[in-house]
Amino acid sequence: MNLHYTIPGDNFSLAGFASADVKKKLKEMGYNSAVLKRVAIAMYEAEINMAVHAGGGEAFVEITDTYIKIIMKDCGPGIPCVEKALKEGYSTAPRMIQELGFGAGMGLHNMQENSDELDIESTMGKGTTVTMTIQLPPLDTDEIF
């Protein structure tokens, strides 16, 4: 299954719509709560980052029997130092975003913690592409991921 979402950059309250929709679809397919949360957290944080830092972007989601791959692509300012950005507590978010409950430096950390593979390609002035892959458990067992 392939899904595509446009993430708005001018309406913060809409951020999170795409990840909620992906979670809903995976739930309907029968995946357990643990894997639903991993996917939802990773994608939601990426959506928030896109809305906050990059003026929105696009999300491409591929769901197979064994994994889900989420590609978040924006044309924002880019990440100056990915290594720094991945550290817990590091944030460049404006104060206004922190007042909205985000931007405390846990976003990329949460994406990393909840992905089996995380790849960030960022070019200053051109944009960022984040690719997150999460393994999906077989649907006919009770295995908890």
Added chain:
Amino acid sequence: MTIKTAAQTLEAQIVCNKEMEDKDVLCACGSDLMSDVMAFVKEQVLLLTGLINIQVIRTANLMDIDAVCFVRGKQPTQEMIDMAQELGIILLTTKLPMFISCGKLYEAGLKGGGVRTI
């Protein structure tokens, strides 16, 4: 602890989905930072927050949080109430501040579990 008992402990009003007040919560999380909620909360949690925006409801939905209590007398917007109603999330409000709210719940026996160890 049921959400009904938590509401009594917090002297809280239930704003929506009152018919679900017999659901159990295993622990509570007090935070105004939604990324921290996602990093530390595991399951059957009552979220206490002073943050008022739609992302609180989105976070609760993504994390399967059954109930959110707004502290310090904060009132959720109609948009938040509508979304919570649709998603089956119980909203509560209390005039108590965050620290006292957490203390009262802890004293009443809600002592954690289900959160990530640092």
